[in-house]
Amino acid sequence: MKAPTSVEPMSQRMTVKFPYKRSTGEVTGRFLAGLKEQKKIWGRRIAGQGVVVPPNSYSEVDAKTGGEWVEVNDEGTVTAVGVVAKPVADLHPSDTSFAYVLVKLDGADTAMAHIVRDRLGELRVGSRVKAVWAPDDERKGTIRDIACFQLIG
Amino acid sequence: MSKLRNVAIVGFAQAPIVAENPHRTAPEMLYPVVRQALANANVERKDIDYQCAGSSDYVDGRAFSFSQVMEVMGAWPPVQDSHVEMDAAWAAHLVWVKMQAEECDAAIVAGFGKVSEGSPMHVLNLQLDPFYHASLGLDHVSTSALQASAYMAKSGVDDAGLAQVAARNRAAGAKNPDTQLRQAVSAAELQKTPFVTSPLREGYLPPIGETATCLVLAAEGKAEKMCDRPVWIHGVDHRIEFQTIGARDLTSSASTKLAAKNAFEMAGVKGVNDAQVVELGSTTPAEELILRDALGLPSGLGGTSGGPVVNPSGSPLCANPLMNTGLLRLAEGFRQLSGRAGERGVAGAKRAVVHASGGHCLQQNIVWVLGTERRWT
Amino acid sequence: MNQPPEERVKFIQTDLVLPYHYVAGDYKALYLRALKDKKILGSKCSATGKVFVPPLMSSPDAHAPCEEIVELPDRGIVTTFCVVNVPVYGRDIELPYVVASVALDGADVSIYGLVQECKPEDVEMGTRVQAVWRPDGERQGDHSDIKYFKPTGEPKAPLESFIHRL
Numbered sequence: 001m002k003a004p005t006s007v008e009p010m011s012q013r014m015t016v017k018f019p020y021k022r023s024t025g026e027v028t029g030r031f032l033a034g035l036k037e038q039k040k041i042w043g044r045r046i047a048g049q050g051v052v053v054p055p056n057s058y059s060e061v062d063a064k065t066g067g068e069w070v071e072v073n074d075e076g077t078v079t080a081v082g083v084v085a086k087p088v089a090d091l092h093p094s095d096t097s098f099a100y101v102l103v104k105l106d107g108a109d110t111a112m113a114h115i116v117r118d119r120l121g122e123l124r125v126g127s128r129v130k131a132v133w134a135p136d137d138e139r140k141g142t143i144r145d146i147a148c149f150q151l152i153g
Numbered sequence: 154m155s156k157l158r159n160v161a162i163v164g165f166a167q168a169p170i171v172a173e174n175p176h177r178t179a180p181e182m183l184y185p186v187v188r189q190a191l192a193n194a195n196v197e198r199k200d201i202d203y204q205c206a207g208s209s210d211y212v213d214g215r216a217f218s219f220s221q222v223m224e225v226m227g228a229w230p231p232v233q234d235s236h237v238e239m240d241a242a243w244a245a246h247l248v249w250v251k252m253q254a255e256e257c258d259a260a261i262v263a264g265f266g267k268v269s270e271g272s273p274m275h276v277l278n279l280q281l282d283p284f285y286h287a288s289l290g291l292d293h294v295s296t297s298a299l300q301a302s303a304y305m306a307k308s309g310v311d312d313a314g315l316a317q318v319a320a321r322n323r324a325a326g327a328k329n330p331d332t333q334l335r336q337a338v339s340a341a342e343l344q345k346t347p348f349v350t351s352p353l354r355e356g357y358l359p360p361i362g363e364t365a366t367c368l369v370l371a372a373e374g375k376a377e378k379m380c381d382r383p384v385w386i387h388g389v390d391h392r393i394e395f396q397t398i399g400a401r402d403l404t405s406s407a408s409t410k411l412a413a414k415n416a417f418e419m420a421g422v423k424g425v426n427d428a429q430v431v432e433l434g435s436t437t438p439a440e441e442l443i444l445r446d447a448l449g450l451p452s453g454l455g456g457t458s459g460g461p462v463v464n465p466s467g468s469p470l471c472a473n474p475l476m477n478t479g480l481l482r483l484a485e486g487f488r489q490l491s492g493r494a495g496e497r498g499v500a501g502a503k504r505a506v507v508h509a510s511g512g513h514c515l516q517q518n519i520v521w522v523l524g525t526e527r528r529w530t
Numbered sequence: 531m532n533q534p535p536e537e538r539v540k541f542i543q544t545d546l547v548l549p550y551h552y553v554a555g556d557y558k559a560l561y562l563r564a565l566k567d568k569k570i571l572g573s574k575c576s577a578t579g580k581v582f583v584p585p586l587m588s589s590p591d592a593h594a595p596c597e598e599i600v601e602l603p604d605r606g607i608v609t610t611f612c613v614v615n616v617p618v619y620g621r622d623i624e625l626p627y628v629v630a631s632v633a634l635d636g637a638d639v640s641i642y643g644l645v646q647e648c649k650p651e652d653v654e655m656g657t658r659v660q661a662v663w664r665p666d667g668e669r670q671g672d673h674s675d676i677k678y679f680k681p682t683g684e685p686k687a688p689l690e691s692f693i694h695r696l
Contacts, residue, residue, distance in 0.1 A: 003557065003573070003585075003597050009175035010559035011270075011551045016214060018546040020283075028284050029538025042534045052400060054285045060395040069533050080306075080403065082298030082350040088274055090547040092290040100295045100350070102303070102399045111399030113286055113299075125306035141539030143285050178555035184588045188595075198593045214550035224590035271550045283544050 027057035027067075035145035039133050043072045043108050050109025054143070074131035075152065076105035081116075081123045093144070099123055103149055117148045128152045157419070159527045160252045161376035161383035162487040164194030164369035170333040170362045170472045173269035179213060183265045183365035184225040190261065190367035194379040198227040201369075203257035204234050205248050207241030208476050211276045212266040226263055233257065240264065241366060242434075242479025242509035242519055248370050249386060258375050264366040266476035273361065273475060280512055282396060294358060296513040298350035300403040301439030305352060307404045310442060312352060314454050316340035318438035319357045319470060321453065326467025328497040333362045333472035357438050359473030366477045368484060373527065382491040387504070387528040388420030391519035398514050409447040409508065409518040420522035422504070425449050428522070429502040430489045431461045432482040434509035436469045443515065444508060461506070462499045465489065479509025479519070486523045557585045560599065566671040568663050572637055574598040580638040604661035604676075606634035607687045609696045613650045628653050632679055633695040640696055644678035656686035 024032060027044060031054055034042045044055035044067035051070050058065050080102040087094050099120050102111035116123055129149040139145040166189035168174075168182050191198060204226045210218045219236040226234070233256070237244045241264030248260045277293035305311065320340035327337040343356030369379065376383040392408035392415075395401045417424055425431060425448045435441035441464070442452055451457040466485040469478050486505040488494040507521040554562065561571045561584040573585030577594035581602070589596050611630035614623075628650050631640035643661070645653050659679035669675040 001599050003560070003587075003599050007176065007556035007559050009556075010554040010562065011175065012554070013549075013551045014214075016546075016548040016550060018548075020544045020546065021541045022283050022544055023541050024284065024538060026538060029540060030534040030536075032284075032539035032542070033537060034534030036539060037535050040534070049400065052397075056397070060397060060400060071532070079399075080299035080303040082295050082302055082352070083348065084295060084350045085348045088272075088290075088292065090549070091275055091278060091292060100289070100291060100299060102299055104399075110397065113289055113291060113399055115289060125302060142542050143288055175553055176556045178553055178558075181555050181557070181587045184595075211548070214548065214552065225588055225593075227593050229591040229593070267553065270552055271548065275548050279546070284542060288542065288544060 025057050027055050031055055032141040032145070035143075036139045036141040041072050041074055041105060041131065043070050044068065045070050051107060052110050053105055053108040053112050070107065072105045072107035074105065076103045076108070076129060078102070078123065078125055078127040078129055079104050079111045081125060083120050083123070101129070101149060103129055114143070114146060115148045116150065119151050122151060156529045158253050158255070159373040159385055159529055160249055160370055161373070161380070161385045162368060162483065162523070163371045163376050163380035163383050164190050165367070165484045165487050166190035166193055167331060167366045167477075167481070167484065168364045170331070170364040170474050172333070172360060172362055174363060178221075179218075179265045179267050179365070180222045180225045182267075182363075183222050183263055183367070186365045186367045187226055187261065187263065190369050194369040194371070196259065196369075196379055199230070201227065201259050201261055202232050203248060203251055203260035204232060204263070205244040205260065206236050206263045206265065207239055207244035207480065208236070208265050209238055209276070211279060212268060212271060212273075212475050214271050222263065222265060226261060240476055240479035240509060240511055241368070242483060243391070243511070245368060245370065245480060245483055246389060246391060246519060249389060252370065252372050259371045259379070260369070262368040262370060262480065264477035264480045266363060266474065268361055268363040268475050277513070286398070293513060294353060295350045296398060297437050297440065298353045299398065300443070300514040301352050301437060303403045304439045304443055308442070310439075310454065312344060313340065315352065315357050315438040316344040317454060318441055319343050322464055322468045322470040325465055325497065326471030329467050329471070330495070332467045333360055333474075334467070335471070353437055357470075359436055359469050359471070362472050362474045364474040364477050366480050366484065368480055368487075380491070382525065384487045384490045384523050384525065385527050386521060387422075387524045388416040388418070388522035389519065390415035390419065391517065393512075393517040396512070396516065403514055404443065406443050406447040406515050406518060409444055409515065409520065412518050412520040413448055413506070416520040416522050420524070420528060422522065425506050426460055428461045428504040428506045430465060430486065430499050430505040431463045432466060432468070432485045432505065432507045433464055434469060434479050434482050436473055438470075440510070440515060441468065448506065448508070465494065465497045465499060479511070482507045482509050483521060486521065490523055490525050557587055561585055563671045565673070565675040566669045568604065568669070570602045570604055570634060572600050572602050574600050581636055582639055583634060583637045583641055600636070602634045602636050604634070604663070605682065606632045606637070606659060607692045608645065608653060608655060608657040608659055609633050609640050609692045610655055611645065611653055626650050630659075630679065631696055632659060633692050638695055643676055645680070646678040647680035652681065654686055656689065656692065658682045658684040658687060
């Protein structure tokens with residue numbers, strides 16, 4: 001028989017879950033340790049890029065290694081804002097509306113990505129924000145040791 | 154500029170672009186498209202000596218996903234087969250390079266991806282570095298929004314401006330029977346749609362969609378036999394920027410500017426105004442404005458005009474079938490220059506500039522220059 | 531302090547969650563649903579007449595459409611096989627057991643199945659087998675509807691009759 005022109009669709013749901021334990025290197029590992037143990041944000045002065053936060057062990061300009069540690073302030077200026085209206089499950093870091101931001105911390109030459117949870121309507125490019133740290137017993141050595149950023153003033 | 158081999162686009166076919174095709178798997182969507190593309194180019198599979206596909210294992214939810222299409226592109230007799238884990242526009246580039254190396258003379262390039270089967274937000278999150286970005290849950294709409302936000306703050310373009318760019322593309326899409334969104338919508342209506350991630354509203358973002366595509370490329374000597382009006386490749390270049398979005402200037406596209414400069418030089422033209430048609434791989438109005446800046450095109454806002462027709466296809470705003478989007482821009486260049494663009498054809502078009510992008514925030518960009526005549530004699 | 535801690539955080543745990551729903555496509559949907567009725571379907575190549583099980587929309591070698599659906603008997607030949615002696619995580623089949631490629635009568639390619647109701651050492655390339663189905667009411671419309679294949683006791687098939695149907 002000729003294949004029928006239309007057959008009732010059949011599909012199967014499957015959620016793929018991959019647990020990954022990702023090794024850090026010297027630079028990423030020490031940066032994360034700085035968040036966890038010191039509540040400090042460290043950058044690296046990298047040739048061709050200035051002070052990079054968060055830091056890499058190599059330059060994204062010419063792939064050369066090297067650089068020196070520079071502590072940056074936990075306050076900075078927002079360079080980009082996007083308010084997520086309906087967070088997506090198993091992806092976004094909040095169940096309720098929140099904002100992604102790029103923040104250029106005082107002393108850094110690059111902006112880091114993070115989130116803001118409150119006063120979303122007041123957030124603008126140019127807003128001043130400050131890091132809010134996760135409590136001592138909740139910091140694990142990830143970028144989320146900074147719980148979020150908060151508008152100053 | 155040394156003389157290169159003249160290579161042309163000699164055929165193209167695509168499946169309809171739909172939100173979801175629940176009746177066909179990826180290879181089943183691609184098979185009739187390959188048959189049609191070969192027929193359009195007046196050849197059989199045995200006349201093809203190279204094939205390359207562009208697809209993504211993560212879009213398909215399968216490891217080695219491209220292996221499922223090898224037999225629908227043609228598995229016997231065996232020819233050189235390759236794959237890029239990228240949009241098929243880069244598969245076309247790989248084929249162009251192989252032709253320059255004289256490793257093949259007639260080739261097919263395929264794009265496929267059952268986007269509806271997975272979640273692009275979850276998948277595209279994985280393009281980001283795991284330590285500082287992916288673990289925040291950043292998705293591609295949110296990173297595009299961050300770029301749009303930075304661009305708007307610098308340029309002064311506002312929500313109404315984004316709506317105007319989007320409406321322009323929706324109007325063009327209404328004339329394109331091969332795209333997904335084919336109804337014009339006014340800027341005012343688009344401005345009423347809710348934000349997904351501000352400043353990007355639903356109306357400023359592409360729909361979810363899927364298709365399969367196949368482009369046929371041939372070198373001089375074969376191309377003329379395969380197509381009544383081959384569209385010749387005059388120049389091409391692609392460049393990539395930092396993965397770290399906060400470490401680069403999101404308000405401009407340096408890699409597009411550089412790729413364009415190199416492609417124009419290869420093509421022996423001064424710039425974008427030597428073309429009559431431009432196709433941009435922009436998935437948001439902000440991306441389009443940034444790319445226009447990079448190529449030296451007017452924004453079209455505030456009464457600015459002039460220069461080539463931009464995005465006659467409606468752009469990826471009207472259809473963004475992942476892995477095919479970039480190849481569809483090349484296809485539009487082919488259709489426009491070979492008189493196959495129907496009602497939306499730009500009369501007398503002799504040269505086209507085609508752009509495609511990959512990665513977050515326009516990280517990687519490819520620019521092609523196409524023409525109705527051979528570049529090198 | 532003018533440096534971050536000497537001892538680094540050694541790794542981060544990232545658990546990826548990717549939701550999918552896979553489409554079977556009409557050809558495989560037809561095939562799977564037919565198993566519930568104890569029917570095995572294949573498709574026939576319009577250029578060479580080769581029959582593929584499960585049904586394919588196009589032929590991998592001729593690159594021609596295979597739009598004719600055919601029904602195949604539930605008996606065939608073991609083309610090749612292996613004897614499994616080690617336990618596999620998630621399987622509780624009694625060891626040792628035989629996994630075989632079975633070319634059904636009329637098919638040009640093989641499907642996979644267990645061979646049971648015999649000693650593993652009695653299975654050979656060419657052994658004729660018959661499908662044993664799950665009982666009526668227990669079949670779901672998937673590959674587990676064929677529980678296994680069992681030898682029919684007929685003389686084994688000659689090599690030339692199946693060597694190209696692996």
